[in-house]
Amino acid sequence: MTDLAELLDHKMPLAAWVIDVEQSSVPCYNAAAERLLTDSLSDIKSGQRAISGALKERLSFYLDTHEIGELLPFKWPFVSKEGAQYSVTGSVVSLGNGRKGLSVEAHPLVALEKVATPLAHDIHVGMLAQFKTLSFVIFSNSGTYISASDCFCAEFGDIHNVRDLFAVSGAANSFISRLTQQESLSQEIRLSTKKGVRWHKIEASHNKETDTFYLLTHDIQEERDHEVALYRLNNYDSLTHLPNRNLLYQQLESALVNARKRHRQFGLLYLDLDGFKVINDNFGHRVGDELIQRVAERIKGSIPSGACLYRLGGDEFVVVLENTSTIEELESIAQSIMQNASNTYPVAKMEMMITASIGIASYPQHADDVDNLLKNADAAMYRAKSTGHNMYFVYENRMADNINAHLTLGGGLRKAIEEEQFVLHYQPKIRLPDEAVVGAEALIRWVHPELGMISPDQFIPLAEESGLILPLGEWVIRRACRQLQEWREAGVPPIKLSVNLSSRQFMQADLVDMVRRALEETGVDPKNFELELTESMLMNDAQQSIEKLHSFRKLGLTLSIDDFGTGYSSLAYLKKFPIQTLKIDRSFIHDLGLDCDNDAIVKATIAMANSLNLKVIAEGVESRSQVDVLNGYECQEVQGYLFSKPLCSADFLTYMQNSYDTA
Known part of the structure; x- marks a missing residue:
């Protein structure tokens, strides 16, 4: 116990002693404690407890949960034989052999009249009278509470020592140490109040004449909360709570500085969801927002812990990975994201699927500044989106030309519609x-x-994104009707002309009326006009689709499901849709006669359509062997390069005339 005894002696003039909680004994104490604990020490020697049973239980709990050197988070009162009051604090110490005890100090609680001269008392009373509406407190030089304003007492309650104010004991030690070295100080710090721990601005000054110091506190918790809220508003996305573009640029600038200094690499992935606009248009923004949240959660779970995910807005995300050594690390993240995207998302009591196109760029291989790095990753993403869904590409120099072309085409699309720079070809x-x-x-x-x-692969996505697909789609319908009229006037036998509808166009409120007006203005027989729609388009809102399809049927049009087999329609709805034709997607025709699975699918589809009195057209026919197989399965119609590529109006007319002459 020699070390503990020396430690206690250094704490003079405070009374300090050690409690062996397990044995309820006091094995070590200094001279001040011996005077204070005279009666208690004699009781202990007589076999009495040094602490009450309740206090022993409480202290035992904290000894089990605290390490040596840690302070106890509470104080307890002590009253001497003469009636003097003390506040006792404790810290955990080692008693040897793996046992822990408690080193305690007794801090006297001295009344104002016992420590202050009449002059000091008058000064304190006068100062407190000036701070009726402020939180103001006076402490003795040792930190003992002397007096305070009503506002302070209402905010902090019963305070015995300046240490009672601080939420962290280390902060109290630092504050007292600094104040003894200078006459005044000001800082922002967390204090313990009756409402809990809150941020305050404190100003303190040391009065050498009265040997006291004054403390003025101002609650700034609301200001801090406002600053935090404003920071989050400016730097975080409100929907996904991910960091936004502002923080992205901050990290990229920091990563650039570190990479240049340490000759390291870093990279990013630029993600854009495939077909998200269709979901927003068909299901509404609430469903779209919920889907964005689910996607953000899944992407975050798909990237390594060292990577950061940002939302730029809309359906765009960026993943940043610092200290990369190879492009393969970034590709691995892209593959993980795509693999997890294959599972459905539970959204608005539905199971939705959505994929992402991803572009990858790395410093310094693909750019040596932040703006060009982002631009090149975006160009790689655009290449992935134009190639197909759920794909990624690493940036290459030629991709910059593609993105420039994309921007050029987008700017000229509206002008092209106004000037009718479009033509129709006919297959x-x-x-x-x-x-x-x-x-x-x-x-x-x-x-x-x-x-x-x-x-069309280059400009139709632009038209979809910009909303110009509606006037463009109307132009196609009207031009097709005029073409039918021109062929009829040229004496061409009646044929059926089909037009594809986009999903955005199908949702157009006045679509049925627009088609009816086009037919009436051109005098085209509706039975010679056909609309082609995709499965996914019809299934987005099956009930509304059924109503609109019946409206078209009342006009006398023929309706066809395009790319059949690639969507998710059910046989139950297939019976409800008033359609007359199924077009088997070219992906099933390509290996016909070579792939048993495709053969089985095509054969079953044709048999099912025949049983439902539906006509079947196979698209993408390019060989005689495919025709032979389709003939054997009783397919009614085909189209593809074996017979003809799409032709301009004049060439199509010649093709028809040659067909009639041959017949």
Whole structure:
């Protein structure tokens, strides 16, 4: 116990002693404690307890949960034989052999009149009178409470020592140490109040004449809360609670500085959800917002702990990974995200699926500054989106040309609609088995004045994103109707012309009326006009789709499901949809006769359609062997490059005339 005895002597003039809680004994104490505990020490020697049973139980609990050197989070009162009051504090010490005890100090609680001269008392009373509406307190030089304003007492309650104010004991020690070295100080710190721990601004000054110090406190918790709320508002996405573009740029700038200094690499993934606009348009923004939340949660769970996920807004996300050594690390993250995206998302009591296109760029391989790194990752993402869904691409130099073309086309699309820079091409539909031309599918092309012929794969997504698909779709319908009228006036036998509808166009409120007006204005027989729709388009809102399809049927139009087999329609709804034709997707036709699975699917689809009195068209036919198989399965019509590619109006007319001459 020699070390503990020396430690206690250093604490003079405070009374300090050690309690062996387990044995309820006092094995060590200093001279001040011996004077204070005279009666208690004699009781202990007589075999009496040094502490009450309740206090022993409480102290035993804290000894079990606290390490050596830690302070107890509470104090307890002590009254001497003469009636003097003390506040006792304790810290955990080692008693040897793995046992723990308690080192305690007794801090006297001295009344104002016992420590202050009449002059000091008058000064204190006068000062407190000036601070009726402020939180003001006076402590002795040793930290003992002397007096305080009513506001202070109402906020902090019963305070005996300046240490009672601080939420962290280390902060109290630092404060007292600094105040003894300077006459005044000001700082922001957390204090313990009757309402809990709250941020305060404190100002303290030391009065050498009265040997006291004054403390003025101001509660700034609401200001701190407002600052935190404002920071989150500016730097975090309110929907997903992910950091936003502001914090992304901060991290990228910091990563750039570190990478240059330490000659390291870092990279990012730029994500854009595939077809999210369709979900927003068809199901509403509430469903879209919930889906975004689910997607954010899953992406966050798919990336390593060292990566950071940001939401840029809309359906765009960015993943940043610092200290990468290879591009393969970034590709591995992209693969993990895509793999987890294959599972459905439970949203609004539905099971939804959505994928993401991902672009990857790395410093310094692909850019040496933040803006170009983001731009190049975006270009790689655009390449992935234009190639197919749920794909990723690493940036290559030529991708910058693609994104520039994308922006150029987007800017000229509205002008192209106004100036009618579009034309329709027509791919013949061939009846089996006599291979007569019985119809055509109208396909739009953009004849750009500078770039020449632009395929729909390049400009239709732009039209969807910008909303220009509606006026463009109306132009296609009206132009197709005029073409039917021109062929009729040229003496061409009646054929059926089909037009594809986009999902955005199908949701157009006045679509049925627009089609009816186009038919009436051109005098086209509705039975010669067909609308092609996809399965997924119809199933987004099956009931509303049924109503709209019946409205089209009342006009006398023919309705066809395009790309059949690639969506998620059920046989139950297939019976309810008033359709007349199924088009088997080209992906099932490509390996026909070579792939048993595809053969079985095509055969079953044709048999099912025949039983429902539906006509079947196979698209993408490119070989005689495919025709032979389809003939054997009793498929009614085909279209594909074996017979003809899409033709301009004049060439299609010639193709038809040649077909009639051959027949």
